[in-house]
Amino acid sequence: MSFTSAVFLILFFPVCIVINFLLKNRWQNLFLCLMSMIFYAWCGVKFLTLITGMAVLAYGAGLLIEKARTETARRGILWIALAFNLSVLFFYKYLFQLFPECLNLWARVSGSESVQSPALPLGLSFYTFSILSYLLDVYWEKCKAQKKISNVLLYVLFFPKVIQGPIMRYTDFESQLLDRTVDLDSLNAGLERFIKGMVKKVMIADRVEWLVLYSFSHVERVGTISAWIGLISYLVQLYYDFSGYSDMAVGLGRMAGFRIPENFDHPYLSASVGEYWRRWHISLGEWFRDYVYMPVSRFLLEKNWIGVLKHPMLACDLLSLFAVWTLTGIWHGSGLKYFLWGMWYFVFIAFERIRDFYRKRRRKKRKEKGKKKLSLSQRIGDRLLVIFAFVFGQVIFRAKSMGNALDYWKKMVVWDTTDKLYFFHEFDNYELFALFMGIVFIFPVYGWIKGNVFERNDVTRAAYRLGLLAAAGVAFCYAIGAGYSAFLYEVF
Numbered sequence: 001m002s003f004t005s006a007v008f009l010i011l012f013f014p015v016c017i018v019i020n021f022l023l024k025n026r027w028q029n030l031f032l033c034l035m036s037m038i039f040y041a042w043c044g045v046k047f048l049t050l051i052t053g054m055a056v057l058a059y060g061a062g063l064l065i066e067k068a069r070t071e072t073a074r075r076g077i078l079w080i081a082l083a084f085n086l087s088v089l090f091f092y093k094y095l096f097q098l099f100p101e102c103l104n105l106w107a108r109v110s111g112s113e114s115v116q117s118p119a120l121p122l123g124l125s126f127y128t129f130s131i132l133s134y135l136l137d138v139y140w141e142k143c144k145a146q147k148k149i150s151n152v153l154l155y156v157l158f159f160p161k162v163i164q165g166p167i168m169r170y171t172d173f174e175s176q177l178l179d180r181t182v183d184l185d186s187l188n189a190g191l192e193r194f195i196k197g198m199v200k201k202v203m204i205a206d207r208v209e210w211l212v213l214y215s216f217s218h219v220e221r222v223g224t225i226s227a228w229i230g231l232i233s234y235l236v237q238l239y240y241d242f243s244g245y246s247d248m249a250v251g252l253g254r255m256a257g258f259r260i261p262e263n264f265d266h267p268y269l270s271a272s273v274g275e276y277w278r279r280w281h282i283s284l285g286e287w288f289r290d291y292v293y294m295p296v297s298r299f300l301l302e303k304n305w306i307g308v309l310k311h312p313m314l315a316c317d318l319l320s321l322f323a324v325w326t327l328t329g330i331w332h333g334s335g336l337k338y339f340l341w342g343m344w345y346f347v348f349i350a351f352e353r354i355r356d357f358y359r360k361r362r363r364k365k366r367k368e369k370g371k372k373k374l375s376l377s378q379r380i381g382d383r384l385l386v387i388f389a390f391v392f393g394q395v396i397f398r399a400k401s402m403g404n405a406l407d408y409w410k411k412m413v414v415w416d417t418t419d420k421l422y423f424f425h426e427f428d429n430y431e432l433f434a435l436f437m438g439i440v441f442i443f444p445v446y447g448w449i450k451g452n453v454f455e456r457n458d459v460t461r462a463a464y465r466l467g468l469l470a471a472a473g474v475a476f477c478y479a480i481g482a483g484y485s486a487f488l489y490e491v492f
Contacts (some may be wrong), residue, residue, distance in 0.1 A: 001042035002486070003248045004202055004479040012039065016159075017255045021182050029177060032158065032256060033150050039159035040122075047121040054085060055156040058131045062138045062145035062152070078139045082132065089128045092120050097334040122490055123163040125331060127156050129287055134170040136291055143171050151177055160252035164245050164489045166263040166283035169290075173258070180257035190254030195472040196446075197247025202478040203471075204441075205241035206485055207434035208233040211427075216398055219407045223419045227411040231391065234398050236438035239268070241488045242281070261286075268442050271382055273348040273389045284331075288324045296320040314357050318350050325349070332397075337405065341396040348389045 001008050016035045020028055041048040061081035068074040096102055096117035134155065137143045146152050155173050156162070215222050215230020222230065246263035253260035267279035277285055300306050300316045309315045329342020374382070392409060399405035454464035479485070 001039050003245065003252075004198060004482075004485055006480050007042075009476060009479065013252075017187070017252075020256055021187065025178070025180075028182075028257065029154055030150055033154040036154065036157040036159040036162065040157055040162060043122045044119075050088070050121055051127055051157060051162075052153065054088060054128070054131060055153050056149065057081070057084065058134055058156070059146065059149050059152040061135060063147075065135070065138050066145040074139060078135060081135050085128050085131050085135075089124060092118060092124055094330075094334040126165045126167055127162055129167050129284075130156055130170070132291065133167070133287065137170050143174055146174070158253075158258070160249040160256070160258075161260060164242070164249070164487055165281075166246060166249065166261050167287050168260055168283065169287070172261065176258050182255070182257040186257065187255050190251040190256075192251070192468060193254060194248050194251030195468055195475070197244040197249075197251060198475045198479065199471050200240040200244030200247060201487070202475050202482065202485065204434045204438045205237045205244060205488075206478070206482065207431055208237050208438065211431060211435070212237055212398070216400075216404075216408070219404060219411060221419055222411060223416045224411055224414070226419050227408060227416075231395060231408075231412070232439070233435060235268075235391070235394060236435060236442070238394070238398075238488060239264075239442065240438055245487045245489065266442070266444055268390075269444075270386055271379070272352050273345065273386050274352055276386055276390060277345065277349070284328075288328060292327055293320045293324050296323045311357070314353065317353055321350060321353070322346055335401070337396055337399065337402045340402060341393065344393045344396060345389065348385065348393075352385075 001012065003009075012035075016032075020031055020035075023031055037048060037052070040051060058081065061077055064077045065074050065081075068077060134146075134152070138145050146155075151174075154177075155168075155170055158168075158173075161168055211230055211233035215226055216234070219227075243264040250260045250262065261283050263282050265279040265282065267276050270276035270279055297316055297320045300319055301312075306312045306316055325342040325346035326339070327342075328345075329339045332338045332341070392412075395408050395412075396402065396405045399408055450464065454460045
């Protein structure tokens with residue numbers, strides 16, 4: 001079930017929100033758990049069985065970790081639980097891609113005539129990371145093991161975030177299980193956010209999709225101008241598709257009484273590649289920071305050899321970053337291009353860390369401790385580096401393979417008129433309008449207009465509400481008319 005599908009918008013969404021609003025607090029968790037199971041079952045009952053089983057085992061493992069009397073027992077239970085969840089992720093997402101010969105064995109075991117890998121459960125990577133968060137937080141004693149199995153099921157299956165996140169850590173979710181308020185203000189704020197996300201998805205991301213498909217599916221036929229327009233369209237599509245989903249998830253969570261963490265903060269305005277990734281898919285970045293970067297850093301600092309190095313803290317930082325970006329690339333997919341995509345960003349962020357390290361040393365040497373402002377040339381150079389990194393880096397992410405990405409890069413940098421500007425004949429007015437609006441609202445224009453124009457008095461606020469309803473109506477018509485429209489990150 002998609003957030004933009006007819007059954008969700010017409011039936012599931014209003015029924016769920018209205019009944020949850022009318023229920024007393026003690027029944028809301030059970031009701032939301034049931035509705036989340038129905039939502040996920042729409043993707044397939046066998047997938048619901050898998051995610052429910054993983055949640056139940058995580059519930060049991062959490063209790064065992066808490067009750068274990070020795071550190072050895074606690075660690076053993078944790079490692080078994082982590083290994084199980086990562087094995088499920090590996091089986092569905094990586095095994096058959098990395099070891100194609102396993103397809104024949106799978107065909108014999110499953111009794112299938114056609115040799116193909118099993119379908120990837122929707123949101124597998126996202127809810128697996130949620131489960132790992134719960135287990136590690138219990139082990140590190142950041143929280144108590146949950147005694148009610150329904151609450152663990154709700155945490156894992158909560159329908160606004162189960163398919164594409166944001167990845168909500170259990171400690172943040174637990175505090176809201178019994179202490180949250182659903183009132184008219186939260187319904188109003190949540191609905192506004194949901195509409196904003198739906199407009200992003202169906203009126204911008206979906207409208208520029210053809211421009212992306214044309215360029216990336218016919219690399220040998222496109223020219224330089226077409227390649228750049230296709231890439232810019234993809235940057236717009238990816239941002240509005242994923243941030244649109246995140247807005248809808250945050251809005252749905254708010255209407256249900258939960259505060260789901262933000263996932264985007266105008267990443268294309270970043271002054272460094274590191275900042276770009278702190279603003280893009282924020283919840284995933286914070287997950288890797290807390291559960292990979294920090295543990296790896298602590299592990300390295302305990303080793304004697306790290307202190308022998310000339311700059312041990314910098315070396316520790318770079319090695320921890322390498323671990324993070326290796327796993328970030330692998331998390332997105334099993335192909336070589338995903339690993340290289342992760343290494344692409346690691347190289348740029350590592351360069352920035354080394355650059356900033358030596359900039360700081362030079363300031364200290366010149367006794368300019370209070371001077372943190374960069375020169376104009378430094379600021380321009382830093383910005384150009386960010387643009388180069390994400391523009392060419394996202395080609396790797398979108399291309400079918402590294403060979404395809406190299407061909408696309410060539411089209412971008414070597415002047416080519418192969419398509420004779422045929423690309424422009426395929427534009428329609430709405431695609432142009434969607435691309436233009438997508439570029440404009442990548443900047444923080446929406447918040448400025450709302451705060452400085454529509455919040456001035458009661459008349460402008462009423463006009464804003466009417467405009468919002470009109471946008472919701474148009475987006476609804478587009479969503480219903482287009483039928484099922486998958487979100488880009490569903491495949492991860």
